[in-house]
């Protein structure tokens with residue numbers, strides 16, 4: 001079904017877009033939530049009502065035509081496309097399970113145990129664990145992917161609360177430059193590519209920066225939500241602990257997918273239409289920007305079954321869910337290249353924690369309502385966890 005009803009409104013703030021979005025989603029009802037926000041060249045925005053299948057359709061479109069998140073300048077676009085392709089080539093070996101180093105699981109388990117010790121100490125003094133989770137994720141990227149160590153003094157520069165301040169981002173890039181000069185296998189490869197492909201100076205630093213920034217905030221939001229869901233569902237902790245040494249971990253995997261389904265860290269993805277005729281039934285023509293909201297696709301009862309608003313990991317074990325329907329990491333040519341790392345580190349951390357202690361909340365934690373065009377990291381609350389040691 002391609003419903004092309006659309007509502008136009010003047011260019012406004014993100015908050016205004018959110019308000020319009022909320023009003024329209026309530027008005028059209030649950031089965032009709034494949035909504036896109038279109039930025040039109042005349043400065044207006046339009047909200048288009050469609051079905052959720054269109055989300056995957058837009059994401060899947062190949063980069064040569066259809067949608068591509070780039071400005072309409074051929075030279076810039078070609079340069080950017082080349083840069084992304086090279087970045088993928090260099091990073092893929094570090095981020096794909098079949099190429100990942102054999103020690104990565106052991107390293108993540110060790111970092112998880114350090115996390116647990118600090119978590120216990122944080123609970124004793126009544127501190128929330130949010131920054132600890134951010135530091136866990138950053139440590140994993142630096143140690144396991146970049147192959148370097150980040151000091152305690154440098155760590156705050158990579159926390160999302162500080163990143164908003166540009167001067168901190170500047171300091172973070174100084175740390176990255178230092179690490180680039182350490183000649184880790186990844187930095188050698190990036191610098192070699194920068195030179196061999198005649199790319200602009202600083203390309204390698206930019207790629208490492210994007211790797212850390214794309215991977216840290218998203219994964220820490222994910223892990224914060226996973227720990228909160230775990231503390232809220234104590235009966236699931238023993239199912240996760242039971243899978244600690246098993247070859248496959250179907251329940252832990254289902255649990256994590258359900259966390260991402262209900263609390264996707266990335267809520268919107270934008271693309272620019274490269275051609276007039278790709279999506280014209282929605283009034284989207286060349287040059288228009290389309291902002292997709294991933295949430296409706298992750299709450300489609302046709303795909304995920306009834307009671308989509310409920311946290312029920314077993315749904316993943318009871319029905320076959322197509323991979324194209326699981327879109328918290330995007331889909332198609334730009335699908336997240338860090339998705340395996342994010343799933344792996346969350347799985348190892350949860351299994352380690354559940355095997356050592358029972359986790360509970362020491363103060364209320366309200367799960368964010370992400371059924372609007374918000375940004376997940378901004379709506380995360382402080383998470384206070386307590387551990388009761390096992391046996």
Ligand code: HEM
Pocket residue numbers: 069084141145210211212214215216218219222264265266269270327328329330331333334335336337338339341342
């Ligand atoms: C739960 C954690 C994560 C979530 C939810 C997430 C989500 C996403 C999404 C939705 C996209 C696609 C954007 C688009 O289509 O325009 C993306 C792209 C990307 N992600 Fe992730 N991500 C996560 C973790 C990571 C990690 C751990 C890394 C690296 C260490 C990473 C690196 C990247 C990069 C480099 C891209 C750009 C790929 C491209 O444009 O071709 N992400 N991510």
